[in-house]
Amino acid sequence: MNRNTPTTAKSRLQKIRERLFGADWQSKLPGQLQDQLQGNEDPHAYRDISEAARDRSLQRHEKKIADLNDLQDSIRFKLLRNSAICIALLALAGIAYKAITPTGQQPAPESLATWIEQQKMLRQVAQIQQWLNTGEAESDLPPPENFEELQAWLDQIKLSPDLQKIEEEQASGEPGFVPFQCPVAPIPCLAEDIPSADGEGRIELSHLVRNANSMLVETGNCEGTVNLIGEYENLFGWRQTEAITKSLLEISVAKCFMEAEDTDSAGLHYTRAYCASVSNPDPHEAMNSMYGLAKIAFLANDMQQVNNYTQCSEDLLDYHLREEPDVNTLNNYITLALMHYELTGDTRESIRVEEKGLDAVRELAPTAEDYEVEDLLEVMLILQMNLMEGYLTLGESEPLYELFEDLKSNPMLEDGDRLVAQGLLAMQDLVDGKRDSARDHLLRIIPRYKTLTEFTTVWSWDAFDRWQEKTRSSRSATVDAQIEELRIALDSERPPDSLQRLNKVLTELGGS
């Protein structure tokens, strides 16, 4: 332990002086200092020396600390530098590792997957096309012509809920659907006219139909279309599953010949259409073919043959109704009624077959599957309104009123059709001279008409117009004019002055 006493300090100072300046250091000092050291020194001089020494020691001390600081900085710098080098090396190694290691994010090759998806889509489209051809699917859009349209087309296809059932019946073969044969007017079918080859329906045929139809519509080139069908037939051969397509195409060609007034060719193609469709449980194409043949007989003034075809058509529908009591068959009773109306000119027969159809609908509706009910009600609506028109033309007001009550309970009845039906009642009342009743109907019609945002109706006034024209002389000019006003006002095109016309009739009847 240092003991820092004055004596010791003095002797230490002596030693330091001897070490620094030599043993004779006193003689080297200036006279004044020698005096001081020899006893007669100046006290201030000693203090100065002491302070100077202390300053030097202090400076050395400070320098030492500064050196330590420098050394610390230097070591810290090296430490940081080396650490940075190590981190950089690790990072480089990491980057290199990353670069040589596959990431697994390469985009998948597309060619093969695209091709396989294409094959699936072709199969799917062909399948849907087959269903469309056989009526097991419905499409609101025409067949797509490019890829952009394809998806939208696929999305809106509606499959029949009974798809499977229909397929089973078609494919099971026995007993299957035995074609109808009409004894009074047998239609000869050549074997080659009945598609019989096995295999699935082909999408190419939809293009055939499209091409053929466009040729018919755009150019009226019936012969060219026949040749086209022939070429396709030779190329592919019609299959059983494509019978409906063939039948539809033949009907289009036949209509083309009818336009060209070539009834022989038209008859040939209607016959082919009939033959292609005979095995189809839906009588639609067979019915249309028969209608065409009856029309040809009508043009040739062969009324016996017209009656035969009309009778055959009814037998055909009755046969299908027994075998296939469904809405598709019932729909055709409307066509049959039109056939009577237009070709045989027998309104009563027309009404009879529609009443028959209506009875069949009423019979079928309670046991129908849920999905069928809506379609049945639609058919019922058309039959009911047709019959109302028929009763009006025959002047049978009682069944007309009864049917109106019946019609009102049909949930498919839209406001527009309801107004038309009420208009028919008003017309009947006008004919019958029941002005008050007619006014009451008008008072119901007018407020409803005002509130209608849209006047939509399934109604066509064609038959009514013909009746009106034919029977004009049997009515007073006033009543006829009033009927005419109502008919124009309730036209599906909704003339802008409809309300004025209705109000005019109402005013004439004494209403306000």
Add this chain to the structure above:
Amino acid sequence: MIRDQLLRKQIQAANKQTDSNKDIHETQKPYQRWTPGIRSLLRLRYLAAKKEALIENKQALKYDVDTAEIHNQVSGKLTGKGHIWPVVLTPFFMFPLMLLLAAMAAYGLWMNHNASIERSVFRNDIPAYSDAVYLLKASQAAADIQTNPDILDQIKQNIEEQSETVTAMRTDILNHFDKQTGVADSLSNLFESIQQQEIPPQDLYKLIKQVNDELFINRVPYYLSPMVETADCAHLPLSSFLTRLFGGGTAGSGETCVVYALLSFHVDEFRYYNNDSEDHLAFFTRRLDGLPLNENVLGKVHLGDDSAQILLSNIDATSANSTIALEGGQLQTKLMPQGMPDVYGLESIARRLQSSVVDQYADELNQSWQWKLESVWQKITGSESSVLPQATAKLQRRVADATAFHEVQHLIDQFNDLQEPEWFNESLEKVAVNAPISPQFSNHVLWELSAFFTHLAYGEELKGILLNEFAAITLNPLLQDQPHYYSIRLLFPILHQMHLGTLGDTPPDPALTLSDVARSYKYLAQHVDNLDQISRDAYAQLFGTPLPDIELTDSRLREARPKFN
């Protein structure tokens, strides 16, 4: 603290060795005993302590303290007592240790690198190879029907280049397995066959099986499965598609070409199921290739294969769809195919069956303490929470579990003679009017029927969901070429009649129409809880033997050592 202890030790050691007035601890020399890095840290610590001492000395006006005294002062400032084992920080110990660690890291990275390459081989290279083979075949087909000599020359040049590409890709893939010769050989055989124009699909499945077996034996956790497409060779080029779709068709060449897409999977897990003291292997696989191709199946067993494949990716997708919809407030269980109205009102029943299971899972999860803890945490952090993702995950796992039983039943039936009921062919002919009923097809329908019974019998809480899945298959008219479609036409009425007690000696009436399917579906949906027992009873009555007892005996992740041989 450790640093101070090391430094004190060093100062003590240095003081014994020298009493030189020069402070050796400021130099590098005494620190050489430590490993780099530690050296600098210790030296910095010493310098800091010494500086502190010097500053204290200055305040005490002691400017000339000798080195030993400074060392004493520094030692007094060092904290920490007790003994440490400084040898671990010496270069002698540290360098080998660092080398060992570096070697381990390098090994780990190398293994990871190899695993990544291996993954890339299955993820990218093999699907790319099958794609390249297809392109080559398409070019060859285009050359066969090309009459323009200029275009033909161009196509031939392309064929040459594509051929080289295919060879190079093939070599690259095989090189990767040069140490696993079994894998390389089986892959080589497979590639050889794929490149041939004609190979029956059944032969290809055998080759694929050999590859999968070798992968399993060599503990390579991947799995291959082919998608086969047969077409007229002239229709191979991609460009023929639009013509065929919109242009009225293109003439075929009359030759048939077979094209294979190689789909790759990662084996997440494999399980052994025991039946009658025999083990059956099932691979739980997850789709790896990014090919936009969907097989639409949850599991499969190829004819002649002795292992089953469960397709987890497909299961995840189907399960997630329903639960995502549930989260949005509406469960959209889709039973009817697109474009067909739900005229029989089946989808509301399907939704009820589906949501009851997901709700049950959600309730169980809500009751679990893990979820309660998580909810508390989520409330604290203010984040939204839903139990539905976990419920979805559970549904996915459970559907995979149930699917495995279906596939294992196929394995059992394939190698055991399943007694065909007498009525079977007659019933099948009634229902499968649109499908070619070959003996193979008939067998397949029978196997599916058997597997559907097992599926339901082991369905546990999923029986309602399985009923939905089965119905969706047979309601889809696009699946009429599939045996499943007809098996369900038989299955539904059988279960229906079994529960009614009318499944006696007379053959069961198959569901010929959709309304038949709907009627049985509605009835069975009311008796979902009994479906497992009904399935067992019906199976026993129809096949004359009890439904097989299947037990999960072993479940391992892919790291486990396979016992397959």
